[in-house]
Amino acid sequence: MKKIGILFGQERSFPQAFVERINAKNEKNITAEFVSIDKVMQGEATDYAVIIDRISQDVPFYRAFLKNAAITGTAVINNPFWWSADEKFFNNALAMKVGVPVPKTVLLPSKEHPSDTTADSFSNLAFPMDWNSIFEYIGFPAYMKPHAGGGWKNVYKLTSAEDFFDKYSETHQLVMMLQEEITFDAYFRCYCIGGKYVKIMDYEPRNPHHLRYVADHKVSAALKKKMEDYVLKLNHGLGYDFNTVEFAIRDGIPYAIDFCNPAPDADLKSVGEENFEWVVETAATYAIERAKAQKPGQDNLTWGTYIKESAGAAAAAKPKTTRTRKTTATKAKAATAKAKATTTKKKA
Numbered sequence: 001m002k003k004i005g006i007l008f009g010q011e012r013s014f015p016q017a018f019v020e021r022i023n024a025k026n027e028k029n030i031t032a033e034f035v036s037i038d039k040v041m042q043g044e045a046t047d048y049a050v051i052i053d054r055i056s057q058d059v060p061f062y063r064a065f066l067k068n069a070a071i072t073g074t075a076v077i078n079n080p081f082w083w084s085a086d087e088k089f090f091n092n093a094l095a096m097k098v099g100v101p102v103p104k105t106v107l108l109p110s111k112e113h114p115s116d117t118t119a120d121s122f123s124n125l126a127f128p129m130d131w132n133s134i135f136e137y138i139g140f141p142a143y144m145k146p147h148a149g150g151g152w153k154n155v156y157k158l159t160s161a162e163d164f165f166d167k168y169s170e171t172h173q174l175v176m177m178l179q180e181e182i183t184f185d186a187y188f189r190c191y192c193i194g195g196k197y198v199k200i201m202d203y204e205p206r207n208p209h210h211l212r213y214v215a216d217h218k219v220s221a222a223l224k225k226k227m228e229d230y231v232l233k234l235n236h237g238l239g240y241d242f243n244t245v246e247f248a249i250r251d252g253i254p255y256a257i258d259f260c261n262p263a264p265d266a267d268l269k270s271v272g273e274e275n276f277e278w279v280v281e282t283a284a285t286y287a288i289e290r291a292k293a294q295k296p297g298q299d300n301l302t303w304g305t306y307i308k309e310s311a312g313a314a315a316a317a318k319p320k321t322t323r324t325r326k327t328t329a330t331k332a333k334a335a336t337a338k339a340k341a342t343t344t345k346k347k348a
Helices: 013-024 060-071 082-083 089-098 129-140 161-168 221-238 273-293 305-347
Strands: 002-007 030-034 048-053 075-077 105-108 144-148 157-158 176-178 186-193 197-202 241-252 252-258
Touching: 002 013, 002 305, 013 030, 013 273, 030 089, 030 273, 048 060, 048 273, 060 075, 060 082, 075 089, 075 273, 089 105, 089 221, 105 129, 105 157, 129 161, 186 221, 186 273, 197 221, 197 273, 221 241, 221 252, 221 305
Parallel strands: 002 030, 002 048, 048 075
Antiparallel strands: 105 176, 144 157, 144 176, 186 197, 186 241, 241 252
């Protein structure tokens, strides 16, 4: 029997519905339940073929548990190693690499020194920063937000350089990004599950949280198809199995605003019945697919094309280097043998 588990925190509607939906399908030798942890021994496998992770971004103990589960064969959704490494500024750089439009963005050092550091720890950082060039590049109004994290926490709308410095002083040790404002005609949030299932949802970020999915943007089928293509490009590059991508539409161009959401909102009260039904059914279907494909004791994680291509390039280069070394060593041996032979002849 293969078990599918879900690891979660305060949310209730999605985990409960997810488990019930899988079990209602009566798939042979597959069952679902809430993950239960009573001990974590290094290198020892869990009872789960698949775990859906909804909380480890907030609980380091869970993240470490999931890495141990992954290395012993559990298919963890999402990949805990990549999730640990990823952040929003890198996301934007990757988006540019794969051809997805994003707002102009710059990375900012934390306003205050990180704990256990001093001014001497920043020997390579210019002071002051080239603020004039940064402001000229981004323009105002602009948005400032953490380079990692989510939930619309610590997000500021800024109207001027003076406003920037005033709000920047409130960010303490957070590493922030300054991003151009995209004045949008329409806004969408898109679920992506399994790197193949996409749900494009009308969204209005300016509404109160519980009303953000109450929107009806009129856009063409061609624009929706372009958004779907961009969603797949981003998630294939990043390697996320369960993610959302947000697009702001300006002059007919979808700009990816936020697409590092590996534990996206799936609560019935906020996403609405139609979207909730889609995410429950699709997540359940995909988790069953992964359980069937899972091979005990092997790597069952999803890795993005960025990592796979980088690893592939390194692997391809390694044999070449080895062959070169062998050739050099062979030439050296041959030269030594030739020298010995010549010396022997002379002696003779």
